[in-house]
Amino acid sequence: MSRLVHILRTGKLNYQKALKLQKSVSEMVHNGSVANVLILTEHDPVYTVGIRTKTYDPEEEQRLKALGAEFYRTNRGGLITFHGPGQLVAYPVMNLKNFQPSVRWYVCHIEKTVIELCRRYGIQAATTQDTGVWVQDRKICAIGIHASRYVTTHGLALNCNTDLGWFEHIVPCGIEGKGVTSLSRELKKNVKIDCVTPRFLESFRYTLECDLEEVSKENRNKFLSLVD
Numbered sequence: 001m002s003r004l005v006h007i008l009r010t011g012k013l014n015y016q017k018a019l020k021l022q023k024s025v026s027e028m029v030h031n032g033s034v035a036n037v038l039i040l041t042e043h044d045p046v047y048t049v050g051i052r053t054k055t056y057d058p059e060e061e062q063r064l065k066a067l068g069a070e071f072y073r074t075n076r077g078g079l080i081t082f083h084g085p086g087q088l089v090a091y092p093v094m095n096l097k098n099f100q101p102s103v104r105w106y107v108c109h110i111e112k113t114v115i116e117l118c119r120r121y122g123i124q125a126a127t128t129q130d131t132g133v134w135v136q137d138r139k140i141c142a143i144g145i146h147a148s149r150y151v152t153t154h155g156l157a158l159n160c161n162t163d164l165g166w167f168e169h170i171v172p173c174g175i176e177g178k179g180v181t182s183l184s185r186e187l188k189k190n191v192k193i194d195c196v197t198p199r200f201l202e203s204f205r206y207t208l209e210c211d212l213e214e215v216s217k218e219n220r221n222k223f224l225s226l227v228d
Helices: 015-031 058-065 103-120 164-169 183-187 193-208 217-225
Strands: 004-012 037-042 046-049 070-073 081-083 087-093 133-135 138-148 151-159 211-214
Touching: 004 015, 004 193, 004 217, 015 037, 015 070, 015 087, 015 151, 015 217, 037 193, 058 070, 087 193, 103 133, 103 138, 103 151, 103 193, 151 183, 193 211
Parallel strands: 004 037, 004 211, 046 070
Antiparallel strands: 037 087, 046 081, 087 151, 133 138, 138 151
C-alpha cells in the first residue's frame, strides 16, 4: 500500500475544468497508474450544490448566476455552498485502501486536518452535528466528498480571505441561523492562500500520516493537459 500523496497545484482553475480533472485523476487512481493525488486550487465565484439539494430550482439558479457567479450541480455530498477567490480548495483524489477503507474514517480525518490547521493559527475549531468545521456557530470550512470503490473526489473549501458577502445570497450548506467566517476574520488580519497552504499541507501530512511529494513540472503539465 502507498501512503505517498502527490501534490498537484493547479493555480486558479475553472470549476468545470476542476470537475473534469478530478474525473481523469480518479480514473488513474482506479487503474493504479497513480496512487494518490491532492489537488490544490482556487476558483472564480461559483455556487455548487450536492446530491441532496432540491430547493435550488432553475429560477434560483438564474438568480445566483445574475450575481456574477457560475452554478453547478455535482455528485458530492452536502448542500449548496460557494467557492471563490481567497478560498483554499483541496480535492484529495485518494485510494482509501491505501489508508483505511472507510468513508467515515476519511471524512473524520479531513475534519481533523482542518481543526489541526486552525489550532496552528490559534483558532479553536470543532465539528458539530452539521457538516464542515466550525468556529462556534460560524463555518470556516465546508466539506463535501464523493467516493467510488474507495477512491475519493471533491473535498474541502477553507475560507482564507474570501469575500464572505457571497454567502449572504444562499443558506450555506442548507443550515439556517448560522454564519460563515474565515481565517482573516477570526485573526483580524489578511491571511492569504499562499501563506495558509504550507500549514495546510503540514496538517494534512500529520493527520493522515502520509508522505507528500510535489508533482514535477512535467507531470503537472500532463495533468493540466487533461482539461484543456
